[in-house]
Amino acid sequence: MRILERHITQSIVKTFCATVLIFCFLYILIDTTSNLDEIIDRKLSLGILLKYYLSFFPVILVQTSSIACLIGVLLTFSSLNNHNEIVAMRSSGLNFWQITRPAIVFSLLVAAAVFFVNERVVPDAAATTEKIRDENIILKVDKIRKSNETIRNLTFYGLKNRLYFIDSYNSREQTLAGITIIEHDQNQNIQQKIVALKGVWTGIAWKFYQCQITIFNPVNLTSPVKIKVYKEKLMDIKETPNDFLNQRLNVSSMNIRQLNEYIRKFASSGAHKALQSLRVDMHQRIAFPIGNVVIVLAGLPFALMFKSRKGATFTALGLAVCVGFLYYVVNAVSLAFGKGGFFPPVVAAWITPMIFAALAMTIIETKSLN
Numbered sequence: 001m002r003i004l005e006r007h008i009t010q011s012i013v014k015t016f017c018a019t020v021l022i023f024c025f026l027y028i029l030i031d032t033t034s035n036l037d038e039i040i041d042r043k044l045s046l047g048i049l050l051k052y053y054l055s056f057f058p059v060i061l062v063q064t065s066s067i068a069c070l071i072g073v074l075l076t077f078s079s080l081n082n083h084n085e086i087v088a089m090r091s092s093g094l095n096f097w098q099i100t101r102p103a104i105v106f107s108l109l110v111a112a113a114v115f116f117v118n119e120r121v122v123p124d125a126a127a128t129t130e131k132i133r134d135e136n137i138i139l140k141v142d143k144i145r146k147s148n149e150t151i152r153n154l155t156f157y158g159l160k161n162r163l164y165f166i167d168s169y170n171s172r173e174q175t176l177a178g179i180t181i182i183e184h185d186q187n188q189n190i191q192q193k194i195v196a197l198k199g200v201w202t203g204i205a206w207k208f209y210q211c212q213i214t215i216f217n218p219v220n221l222t223s224p225v226k227i228k229v230y231k232e233k234l235m236d237i238k239e240t241p242n243d244f245l246n247q248r249l250n251v252s253s254m255n256i257r258q259l260n261e262y263i264r265k266f267a268s269s270g271a272h273k274a275l276q277s278l279r280v281d282m283h284q285r286i287a288f289p290i291g292n293v294v295i296v297l298a299g300l301p302f303a304l305m306f307k308s309r310k311g312a313t314f315t316a317l318g319l320a321v322c323v324g325f326l327y328y329v330v331n332a333v334s335l336a337f338g339k340g341g342f343f344p345p346v347v348a349a350w351i352t353p354m355i356f357a358a359l360a361m362t363i364i365e366t367k368s369l370n
Contacts, residue, residue, distance in 0.1 A: 004089070008076060008102040015072035016110070023064045028053050048132065055128040058121045065114050066292045067324040070299050073103045074320050077303040086304060096364060100300050107296040111289040118285060119255045126253045151244070153274045153339070159238045161185070165274045166244070174201035174241045178273070179208065181237075190216050199235075206235045251281050259285070276345065280338040283349035291327065294353040298360040299323045327356060 031053075032039065039049070077100075080086050089099050097104075154166040160183060167178025176199035185191045197210035211233050215226040254262065259282045263275060302319050331352040338348020 005102045008080070009106060011076040011079065012069075012072040012103060012106050015075050016068050016106075019068035019071050020061060020064060023068065024057060024060050027056065027060055052129065052132045055125045055132065058117050058125045059129075062114050062118050062122060062288075065110055066295045066327070067320065069107050069110050069292050070295045070324055071320045073107070073296050074299055074303045076103070077300070078315065081303075096301075096304065099304070103296055103300060104293070107293045111292040114292060115286075115289040118289070123253045123255055123258075130253070153277045154244065155274050155278070156244075158243075161188075164239075167273055169244050171241065171245060175199065176206075176244075192216060194235075201241050202234075206237045206239075208233050208235050211235075251278070256282060256285050273341070276341055277339040279345035280335060280348050283345045284335060287349040287353060290353050291331070294356045294360070295323060295327050298327070298356045301360065301363045327352065330355065 032049075077086070080089075086099070150171070151169045152167065154164070154169050156164050158164050158181075163182045163184075165180040165182075166176050169176050177197070179194070179196040179199050181194040183191045183194070193214045193216070194208075195212045195214075196208035199206050199208045201207075208230070209232045211230040213228045213230075214224045215228075217225050251259065259278065263278050263282065299319060302323075334343065334348050334351050337343045338345055343351070
């Protein structure tokens, strides 16, 4: 590595690490301040709090890596501009790609690290956080939220080897909508399928409305043995409303392999909305780390176009916030369209990085930065 590239890389790394630490500090500060009364009332030990917030670090790293990477790159190049080093590089014959190579390589390394952390560390960290929250914290705001929330695309394992797919669950009214339940035998063959328009908790049992129960032949699943239709029926389901809140599938605690296996297992359930959402989540796991590279690539042309040294640092910070915010907004919208069934899962996950990469390349070519 040349001295110039080493100098640029060191500056980017320092700023990146400082930015991530600042994000972590702000998160802990805001969270502890907003929940201070509950923490004091429960007399939580420093060890529990330390373990609780440390388990959040991988999640914060993954979520903030792209904006931290962009801030590191833009601040570094604004500093180079302040000292006329960019002009010197261009005068020596270096083109856009040669000047920005350290930034692009660093963003690729961050993307690889984010993918690894998201696959190997975040699932365990999310499970640890949830366990500590359930056993020690369970803050009042969480209780209030849980008692009033509407959960959409709810999926989870139940008793009697059942798989539940619920379009929506209203925790306040304790009602289910769009119900599909797949029951397997000991050999994991489909034994029966329950489909209902609506379910209501009576206080002691679930009552399903417009219910159809299909009993299958394990040898030939294409030929149902019996189909029963009920206008309303009390169901032999042991899960209570609290179980629907506590046993729901947490996608963040699964890696790509587990998520893919989960989707494959449930592909024959007929719960299309839930499966569509899960497929979008799986493709997003792969596409998300690439955002680090794309956001940096989108911000670099502007960093090299700074002409005035006055206020370049603040301009770089403002630009980083704008580019990062725009990327997150477009990505959130595309994922929402994907989960709503308007986009195929692959398109929903990859359209944002593709758009921003194309825009970045267009700007580089039109501004003759290359």
